[in-house]
Amino acid sequence: MSSVLVIGAGGVGSVAVHKMAQLSGVFSHITLASRTLAKCDAIAASVKARTGVTITTATLDADDVAATTALIRSVKPKLVVNLALPYQDLAIMDACLAAGAHYMDTANYEPRDEAKFEYAWQWAYQDRFKAAGLMAVLGSGFDPGVTSVFTTYARKHLLDRIDTLDILDCNGGDHGHPFATNFNPEINIREVTAPSRHWENGQWIEGLALSFKQVFDFDRIGPRDMYLMYHEELESLAKFYPEINRIRFWMTFGAAYLKHLEVLQNVGMTRIDPVMFQGREIIPIEFLKALLPEPASLGPVTHGKTNIGVIATGQKDGKPKTVYILNICDHQEAYAETGNQAVSYTTGVPAMIGAALMLTGQWSGAGVFNMEQLDPDPFMAMLNTHGLPWSVKDLPAPLDF
Numbered sequence: 001m002s003s004v005l006v007i008g009a010g011g012v013g014s015v016a017v018h019k020m021a022q023l024s025g026v027f028s029h030i031t032l033a034s035r036t037l038a039k040c041d042a043i044a045a046s047v048k049a050r051t052g053v054t055i056t057t058a059t060l061d062a063d064d065v066a067a068t069t070a071l072i073r074s075v076k077p078k079l080v081v082n083l084a085l086p087y088q089d090l091a092i093m094d095a096c097l098a099a100g101a102h103y104m105d106t107a108n109y110e111p112r113d114e115a116k117f118e119y120a121w122q123w124a125y126q127d128r129f130k131a132a133g134l135m136a137v138l139g140s141g142f143d144p145g146v147t148s149v150f151t152t153y154a155r156k157h158l159l160d161r162i163d164t165l166d167i168l169d170c171n172g173g174d175h176g177h178p179f180a181t182n183f184n185p186e187i188n189i190r191e192v193t194a195p196s197r198h199w200e201n202g203q204w205i206e207g208l209a210l211s212f213k214q215v216f217d218f219d220r221i222g223p224r225d226m227y228l229m230y231h232e233e234l235e236s237l238a239k240f241y242p243e244i245n246r247i248r249f250w251m252t253f254g255a256a257y258l259k260h261l262e263v264l265q266n267v268g269m270t271r272i273d274p275v276m277f278q279g280r281e282i283i284p285i286e287f288l289k290a291l292l293p294e295p296a297s298l299g300p301v302t303h304g305k306t307n308i309g310v311i312a313t314g315q316k317d318g319k320p321k322t323v324y325i326l327n328i329c330d331h332q333e334a335y336a337e338t339g340n341q342a343v344s345y346t347t348g349v350p351a352m353i354g355a356a357l358m359l360t361g362q363w364s365g366a367g368v369f370n371m372e373q374l375d376p377d378p379f380m381a382m383l384n385t386h387g388l389p390w391s392v393k394d395l396p397a398p399l400d401f
Contacts, residue, residue, distance in 0.1 A: 002028055002359040005075050005101070007062050007092060008083030009034035010184065011296040011340045012106065012141070014043045015348025016083060016355075018338040019386060021053035026356045031075045033060040034084070046339050062088040068095035077101055081355050083348075086110040086117075086187065093125055093136060102134050102358055106141030106351050107187070108232045113272065117191070117232045123368060130367040137369050140354030141347040142308055142327075143169055143249075144233035146388070148371040149379050150310045150325040151237060156376060158323050158392070159314040162244050165237065166311045166399055170252040171343060172221035173304035173331045177293055179260035182302075182343035185289040189270050192253070192261065197230035199238040199247040210258065214250070214401050218307040220328050226250040233371075240372040264288065295344070302331040302341040309390075313398040322395040327388050337387065346388065353382045 004027055006017055013032065020027040032040045032055055040057035047055055060071055062084045072080060072095055082092045082105040089109035096103040109121045122138055129136045139145050147167045155162055171182060181188040196207040212228040231249040238247055264270050269288045274281040309326025327346070334345035354371075357363040362378045383390055 002026070002078040003031070003076065004029070004079050004081055004355060004359070005031045005033065005072060005077040006081045006083060007033050007060060007068075007088075008085075009036065009039035009043055010083070011299070011344030012348045012351065013083040014046070014296065015334075015338045015340050015344050016081065016351040017043060017055060018047055018050060019349055019352040020355070021047045021051040021055065022386075023352070023356060024053060026359055030055040031058060031077065032056070033058040033071060035059070035061055050338075063091055065091050065094045065098070068092060069098040072096065072099035072101050079104060079355055079358055081105075081351060083351060085184065087112045090121060093122065096134065096136070097125075097128055097132055100132070100134070103129075103136040104140055104351070104354055104358060105138060106145060106347055108138060108144070110187075110190070117194075117230070119232070119235055119370070126368045133366050135358060135363075135365050135367070135369065137354055137358060137363065137371070137374070139233065139236070139371055140350050142350055143167060143231060144236070145347070145350045145354070145371055146327065146383065147308065147310050148233050148237060149376045150390070151241070151312065152372050152374075153376040153380050154310070154312045154323055154325060155241070159312060159316050159321060162241060162312050162314040164246045164313045164398060165241075165244050165248070167231070167233070167247075167249045168216060168218070168226065168307075168309055168311065168326075169250065170216075170218045170221055170224050170226065170307045171304075172218065172224065172252075172307065173302045173342065175293075175298045175302040175341075177298075177301075179257065180293045180295075180298060182295055182298060182341065184295065185292050186285050189261070189264075189285060189288075190272065191231070192229065192251075193265060193270055194230055196228045197234070198228060198249070199234055199244070201245060210253070216250070218252075219326070220305055221307050224252040225254075226252045236370040236372055240370065296340065299331075299335040299339055299341040299344075302335070305330050306342045306346055308346065311395065311399060322398050324393040324395050325390055326393075327383070327390045329388060334387075349383075349386055349388050350379075353379055353386060356382065
C-alpha cells in the first residue's frame with residue numbers, strides 16, 4: 001500500500017480520488033490539494049459518503065515550486081498525480097524532483113502565453129528523473145492516455161504493422177446550456193481554435209482550425225460531424241511508432257457550440273494575450289472562463305454518452321486488416337457513481353489506473369515515459385473492471401477519407 005498526493009480539485013480530480021478510494025488496498029492514504037480548499041473539502045465529503053474512506057485535504061498554489069515541494073515532503077507520498085492545469089506541469093515536476101516523489105499527469109505542458117501543446121519541455125526532464133531514480137508518466141487520461149494504450153494494444157495483439165491511425169472522440173452528451181465546455185474552458189477553447197495538424201508520410205500537415213469535417217456514425221450515439229484537429233498524443237505516437245504513415249485526431253462539435261465559438265473569436269473573447277480594461281490588465285479567455293458554467297457543475301444535467309476510440313489499419317499475418325477499439329461511457333451512470341459527468345470520468349478513471357500501476361510496480365522505471373512505452377495489458381484489464389469497458393471490432397475496410 002502507498003500514499004498518493006493528488007493536485008487539482010476539478011471534475012477529473014474528483015473522479016480520480018473517488019476511484020482511488022474504491023481501491024484502498026492500493027491507495028493507503030489519499031491527499032487532495034488545490035488552490036481552493038473548499039473544493040477539496042466538498043470532494044472529500046462526497047468520497048466519505050460514497051465509499052466510507054476519509055481523505056486529507058490541503059491548500060496549494062501549484063505554481064509555487066517551494067510550496068509544492070514542502071507539501072510533498074510533509075505528506076510523503078510515493079506518487080504525485082498532477083490533475084491541475086497543464087501550465088503547472090513543469091513546476092510540479094520540479095517539486096517532485098526536489099522532494100523525491102514519482103510523477104504522473106494527464107495532459108502535457110503548455111505555456112500560459114502561447115497555445116502550444118507539445119512534449120519537448122517535459123521530455124527534457126528525462127535525464128533528471130533517471131538520475132534521481134524516479135518515474136514520470138505523461139498523459140494518463142483518455143486522449144491522451146487510453147487512446148495511446150489502445151494503439152499499443154492493437155500493435156501488440158491485433159496487428160503486425162500499423163499503417164494508418166485515426167483517433168475519434170465523440171461527446172454525444174447534452175447539458176442544456178447554450179454554450180459550455182465539459183472540461184476547463186481555457187484549455188478546451190485553446191485546443192479547438194488552434195490550427196489543425198496531423199502526421200503523414202514523415203511530416204506534419206497543417207491547416208486552418210475546424211476547416212476539415214467528416215460525418216461518422218458513432219455506436220449508440222448516431223451520425224455526428226467530426227473535425228480534424230491537433231491533439232498532443234499525435235506527437236508521442238509519431239515518435240514511438242515511426243512505422244505509422246498517417247495519424248489523425250477527430251473530435252465532434254455541434255452547430256450551437258461552433259456558432260458561439262465563432263462569435264467569441266470574432267469579438268476577441270478567446271484571446272490569451274492581456275488587454276487593458278479599466279486601468280488593469282485582463283486576459284479575455286480567463287474572463288470568459290469566469291462567465292461560463294463550471295464544468296464540474298454539469299454532471300446533474302448532462303445526458304447521453306461519449307464514444308472514444310481508435311481505428312488502426314495495417315497487416316496481420318500478411319493480410320490487410322482494420323480494427324476499431326472503443327469505449328462508450330454514459331454521462332448519468334458516471335454521475336451516479338462519482339458525482340461527475342462522463343468527460344471528467346473518462347479522464348479521471350485512467351488517471352487512477354495509471355497511478356495504481358505505478359504504485360504496484362506493474363509500471364516501473366526511471367525517467368520520463370509516455371503511455372506508448374508501457375505495457376498496455378494491465379491497463380486494458382483495469383479499464384474493464386473499473387468503469388470503462390472496451391470492445392474491439394474488425395472493420396471491412398479502412399476509413400474512406
